[in-house]
Amino acid sequence: MAYQLYRNTTLGNSLQESLDELIQTQQITPQLALQVLLQFDKAINTALANRVCNRVNFKGSLNTYRFCDNVWTFVLNDVEFREVTDLVKVDKVKIVACDGKNTGNAAE
Amino acid sequence: MASSANSNPVPKLYRSVIEDVINEVRELFLDEGVDEQVLMELKTLWENKLMQSKAVEGFHTEEQAALQAAAHQQAQQATQQAQAQQVLLPPQQQVTSWQSTRPTVTSAPQQQVIVQDPKILQHMSATGMSAAATAATLALPTGVSPYHQLITSQGQILQFVRAANGAQYIIQPQQQMVLQQQVLPQMQPGGVQAPVIQQVRPITQVLAPLQGGHPQQTGVIIQPQQIVLTGNKVQQNAQVMQMPGQPGQVQQIQQQVQQVQQAQGGAAPGPPQQQAKQQPPMMLQVDGAGDTSSEDEDEEEEEYDEDEDEDKDKDGGEDGQVEEEPLNSEDDVSDEEDQELFDTENVVVCQYDKIHRSKNKWKFHLKDGIMNLNGRDYVFSKAIGDAEW
Numbered sequence: 001m002a003y004q005l006y007r008n009t010t011l012g013n014s015l016q017e018s019l020d021e022l023i024q025t026q027q028i029t030p031q032l033a034l035q036v037l038l039q040f041d042k043a044i045n046t047a048l049a050n051r052v053c054n055r056v057n058f059k060g061s062l063n064t065y066r067f068c069d070n071v072w073t074f075v076l077n078d079v080e081f082r083e084v085t086d087l088v089k090v091d092k093v094k095i096v097a098c099d100g101k102n103t104g105n106a107a108e
Numbered sequence: 109m110a111s112s113a114n115s116n117p118v119p120k121l122y123r124s125v126i127e128d129v130i131n132e133v134r135e136l137f138l139d140e141g142v143d144e145q146v147l148m149e150l151k152t153l154w155e156n157k158l159m160q161s162k163a164v165e166g167f168h169t170e171e172q173a174a175l176q177a178a179a180h181q182q183a184q185q186a187t188q189q190a191q192a193q194q195v196l197l198p199p200q201q202q203v204t205s206w207q208s209t210r211p212t213v214t215s216a217p218q219q220q221v222i223v224q225d226p227k228i229l230q231h232m233s234a235t236g237m238s239a240a241a242t243a244a245t246l247a248l249p250t251g252v253s254p255y256h257q258l259i260t261s262q263g264q265i266l267q268f269v270r271a272a273n274g275a276q277y278i279i280q281p282q283q284q285m286v287l288q289q290q291v292l293p294q295m296q297p298g299g300v301q302a303p304v305i306q307q308v309r310p311i312t313q314v315l316a317p318l319q320g321g322h323p324q325q326t327g328v329i330i331q332p333q334q335i336v337l338t339g340n341k342v343q344q345n346a347q348v349m350q351m352p353g354q355p356g357q358v359q360q361i362q363q364q365v366q367q368v369q370q371a372q373g374g375a376a377p378g379p380p381q382q383q384a385k386q387q388p389p390m391m392l393q394v395d396g397a398g399d400t401s402s403e404d405e406d407e408e409e410e411e412y413d414e415d416e417d418e419d420k421d422k423d424g425g426e427d428g429q430v431e432e433e434p435l436n437s438e439d440d441v442s443d444e445e446d447q448e449l450f451d452t453e454n455v456v457v458c459q460y461d462k463i464h465r466s467k468n469k470w471k472f473h474l475k476d477g478i479m480n481l482n483g484r485d486y487v488f489s490k491a492i493g494d495a496e497w
């Protein structure tokens with residue numbers, strides 16, 4: 001099973017909202033919606049692994065860190081994200097990272 | 109596709125994910141006996157939300173845009189009901205740019221509800237008609253760059269014009285008054301319910317805009333005949349009016365609003381016009397309660413209070429004191445959403461290869477991530493970072 005990690009992204013959230021709307025109007029069942037989300041998980045994981053290929057560097061100060069259930073959660077401050085093309089600065093960012101070694105479980 | 113996405117892999121990626129998912133679940137849908145139509149609806153909803161979020165640039169390909177435009181055309185010609193977001197002009201207009209243009213491009217409208225109306229809409233197209241040209245066309249004062257149109261449920265197109273100074277004006281066709289309203293830039297995410305345009309009348313006049321001074325202020329002069337209705341936040345602005353020194357008129361205006369919305373054009377045009385006359389020297393400010401001289405307003409404060417409370421509420425004031433759709437003026441909606449102070453919590457969702465720490469120096473080796481920074485989406489296959497704790 002692929003990580004459900006990516007459900008809380010723009011793409012994932014918009015999908016969830018859309019599914020919710022359809023459930024509201026009873027056009028689909030919640031069960032079906034869940035299936036769609038699972039399919040989404042697979043698709044996004046595959047897409048990220050195969051279709052993206054760029055590097056980003058970042059630097060900042062670490063405010064908090066947490067490691068629980070093999071999931072790292074960091075909060076960084078005053079971070080600069082640098083890509084070849086551009087630079088993005090943020091005051092605060094939260095990073096949630098699941099274990100990237102091989103097939104992880106469907107953990108968020 | 110692709111031409112614009114060279115430097116930005118995100119739209120392509122998203123699009124391919126959407127396609128993949130939709131194709132994969134088609135079978136699931138059929139198994140459940142759900143119509144293909146619903147599947148298409150899901151896709152449309154999904155894409156629309158993505159567009160609305162503006163987290164992705166140039167999300168739509170031109171084809172998609174053209175398809176949508178065609179679909180919208182039909183829908184609009186029938187009912188002229190704009191959909192929950194923006195309605196695209198016919199394919200002749202380039203649609204791709206309209207959503208994704210950055211706020212710096214003032215001439216290219218970012219949020220528009222474009223209704224098919226050849227008279228005005230084509231002016232309002234997303235082709236990036238120069239602000240000057242459009243202004244000229246619309247007989248707008250110079251320095252005003254057009255663009256926001258809201259379609260009211262009662263069939264008026266309110267054209268919101270965003271002046272260079274950020275103040276916004278509404279041009280009401282056939283009105284001699286100018287509604288200066290705060291156009292919430294985030295109409296879409298907020299779930300703007302598309303007001304319906306039924307008519308578009310030629311613009312006759314643009315009154316001297318009230319100089320609010322604040323970009324987010326709204327001064328409202330309401331002509332009872334043509335008042336914006338519906339659940340739009342636009343209307344909410346109408347309620348919030350503070351006229352320094354002339355609180356009485358504000359009330360009248362508010363009352364007018366109520367009347368109008370009920371009567372729809374029957375309300376006495378007298379008082380508002382009077383107000384109009386008296387108003388030009390006035391500065392209407394709506395940026396929160398109590399910033400105008402309260403002394404004079406004390407007496408009238410009572411009726412006024414409700415509105416002020418709503419102002420303070422700053423929270424989708426739907427339970428209207430007023431029967432009209434809430435005119436949510438409240439929020440200090442900034443003009444540029446791309447400021448760093450954007451609401452979004454910047455989030456990175458990814459997987460880790462290796463996390464290393466030495467004393468208080470941390471090193472991160474991450475991969476396959478999606479980032480949302482300052483409201484925009486980015487992706488990476490690898491990310492390396494350093495931080496000191």
